[in-house]
Amino acid sequence: MRTLSILIFAGLALGLAGPASAQLLPRAPQLPGLPTVGGVAGDLLRPVDELGRDVTRTARRLAREQRGALEELVRDHPEVLEMTRDGPAVRSEIVAMDPDPALLAVIEAAGFAVIRREPVEDLGFELVTLSAPAGLPVDRAIARLRRLAPDLEVTANHLHLPSGVDSAGFTAAGTLAQRGGGGGTTIGLVDGGVAQHPALRGSIEQRGFTAGGLQPSAHGTAVASLIAGDGPVRGAAPGANLKVADIFGGARTGGSATNLVRAINWLVGGGVRVIAISLAGPNNPVVARAITEAHRRGTYIVASVGNAGPAAPASYPASYPESVAVTAVDSRGRVLIEAGRTPHLDYAAPGADMAAAHPGGGLTPVRGTSFAVPLVAGRLARHIGASDPLAALDREASARDRRYGRGLICASCRTPPPRN
Structure with missing residues (x-):
């Protein structure tokens, strides 16, 4: 059985580490000789500068592996992806926000074509997707557009990935979970599709946002179980209603x-x-812009700091100031070595030495910052009726430490991993 773990680029925190990825547990990064919590390791007396070099080397290795994994993804799919300076993006696509018709005419006269225009009605803006002139890489196309229209906000159509680009994280055998009804708070999930599982007993509404439609995924199923699991996996908000957006x-x-x-x-x-x-x-x-507008409308975005390690670029959407940024700890309370960095950190939660739902109906070991996010989201949703939900969540924190941001949430929310 594969294990789930999140190593995404910490800009796109794809830091790879072994048995599966964080969405299925990757090979856990090894730090030779690091002291453990609660005991004295044999190398505890090693010089501090030597230990520091070990940590630095591991952090740099994680960042290199993350970048290598992203480059490999693009090489494997050159027909639909290209590498930009900031990471993989949809080939030849540039996205603009709120361009006026006169400006669009100038842009089209310069060789760009409008692929689609779409109002993002509930967030209050419009997206226009353009195709670059034939043979022009996206980065160069964006530079040309900025010369043509300096005030227009344009960007590549970047990918946002679960930690671990193993294909097992994106699709899996199983039947999609789909149940209506159910009162009470509904928690949103943006991920892959969620499969039926004995731990998922609440209402689940799903919608696909790609040409592939809804597909059950190992990563989405695991994350959903850690939010709303009730039974084989005990989630942070057992039996909660889920609304799932499958963007894969x-x-x-x-x-x-x-x-x-x-x-x-x-x-x-x-x-x-x-x-x-x-x-x-x-x-x-x-x-x-979407995160900012969601925040203005009273929605909390809870996002992972990624798994590319502290030497990789900051990870988004966790790093946007309006997001609730989450890191992960192991069973000894240690922040995972592969956890990414972010300009601000809000909470930590368990993300290793635990299990989550597998689309086949059983359990799978998981590791990564991906799996801490649903625990924080589930607990935050329980306080959504409070005057200040984050302050209410703060009072729930079982430990306060600068490594944990505002505190450690749901420390007891750890389903033991299955025995091999």
Whole structure:
């Protein structure tokens, strides 16, 4: 059985580490000789500068592996992806926000073509997707557009990925969970599709945002169980209603910025107040606008810091100031070595030495910051009726430490991993 773990680019926190990825547990990064919590390791007396060099080398290795994984993804799918300076993006696509018709005419006269125009009604802006002139890479096309229209906000259609680009994280055998009804708070999830599982007993509404439609995924199923699991997996909000936006459709090349924006728009329009996003990508103005508008409308975006390690670029959407940024700890309370960095950190939660739902109906070990996000989102949703939900969540924190941001949430929310 594969294990789930999140190593996405910490800009796109795809830091790879072994048995599966964080969405299926990757090979856990090894730090030779680091002291453990609660005991004295044999190398505890090693010189501090030597230990520091070990940590630095591991952090740099994680960042290199993350970048290598992204480059490999683009090489494997050159027909639909290209590498930009900030990471993988949809080939030949540029996204603009709110261009006026006169400006669009100038842009089209310069060789760009409008692929689609779409109102993002519940977030209050319009997206226009353009195709670059034939043979012109996206980065150069954006530079040309900025010369033509300096005041127009344009960006690549960047990918946002679950930690671990193993294909098992994107699609899986199983039947999609689909149940209506159910009162009470609904929690949003932007990920892959969610499969039926004995732990998922509440109402689940799902919608696909790619040409591939809804597809059950290992990553989405695991994250959903950690939010709402009740039974084999005990989630942070057992039995809660879920509204799931599948932005992958079973494809490793899904997760575009435009699909992420459409998903957030749908969830905000449906009245969802807490959205879990266990994905990571680069700083993208279109996604930033969606996060800002969701926040203005009273929706909390809970996002992972990614798994590319502290030497990689900051991960988004966690790094947007309006997001609730989450890191992960192991069973000893240690922040995972592969956890990414972010300009601000809000909370930590368990993300290792635990299990989550597998689409086949059983359990799978998981590791990564992806799996801490649903625990924080689930607990935050329980306080959504409070005058200050984050302050109410703060009071729940079982430990306060600068490594944990505002505190450690749901420390007891750890389903033991299955025995081999």
